Amino acid sequence: MQAMIVNTFGGPDVFESTEIAKPSVKANHVLVKIAATSVNTVDTMIRSMGPELPLSPAAPALLGMDFAGVIEEVGEAVTEYKVGDEVYGCAGGLADLPGTLAEYIVADTNLLALKPKNLSMREAAALPLVGITAYEGLLRAGIQAGQKVLVHGGSGGVGHVAIQLARHFGADVFSTGGGEQQAEVIEKLGATFINYRTESVEDYVQKHTNGAGFDIVFDSVGGENMLNSFNAAALNGQVVSTVSMLELDLTMAHFKGLSLHVVFMLIPMLHNHKREEHAHILKAMAKIAEAGELTPVLDDTAYTLSQIAQAHERLASGKAMGKVVVTI
DSSP states (O other), X not given: OEEEEESSOSSGGGEEEEEOXXXXXXXXXXXXXXXXXXXXXXXXXXXXHGGGSTTOOOSSBOOOOEEEEEEEEEOTTOOSOOXXXXXXXXOOXXXXXXXXXXXXXXXXXXXXXXXXXXXOHHHHHTSHHHHHHHHXXXXXXXXXXXXXXXXXXXXXXXXXXXXXXXXXXXXXXXXXXSSHHHHHHHHHTTOEEEETTTSOHHHHHHHHHTTSOEEEEEESXXXXXXXXXXXXXXXXXXXXXXXXXXXXXXXXXXXXXXEEEEOOTTHHHHHOOSTHXXXXXXXXXXXXXHTTSOOOOBOSOOEEGGGHHHHHHHHHHTOOOSBEEEEO
């Protein structure tokens, strides 16, 4: 089968078109003919950093995590799925799990679910990693109807899904962004737009919560922005972070009694730890999508497998609005 392989980690041009053996199905797995995959920030990090990241596969590496496609073969002990089922998931592209930049993947059934019926293959391929991240974060924060939720970076991959899921759970959602394009996406998704370039944290906390702060702050921006999240959170509030690899003064979090939830959704894949929870979340998101309450935003560019370098460049440019998707 055709695949795009990384033999030497580095810039986007490291991908090489290669013919490799079609994988063989095994117990509790299914063989999926991949229709589409999407590019995530972690994919670009692995491609560029390689062994510097402990989760990276060894070269020659088959990257790519998300997929949507059709089951061609089921392994021993698989009873929930059958040949011809359309599925989606996040099941490879790191450590010892071969990825999705190829025509086929053998995927653990605990890392996939039936594709939402009302989404295209490209739309479904955009959801798994960012969707699981957003869903897990909101549930760990104990989201409830009527709460005020602030999403930092609501036009990004994780952020735009977090907005929709928070609204599904009945929250009043607000989101930061930095321009007209971001505002358009955020408001279309049903959140109140906050321009972080022109409004201070103190100003928008006063404006939207009468100074009390937000019940949940979902920070998909990360880094030093976490201090803004602490500042925006209510007393005893919940802060969710997806990018927290930094040293930080927790004094404000202490005096406000905040709870910090760090979401690293790759743990089940890396450590074979509670993988069935990913299947559960994917099934729940499919129902939410089929109810018309979750639709991934796709960047207006389109790429094929042989154009994976350009797809990585597009994501890295910061110009993409929504998910960058690659058709296999």
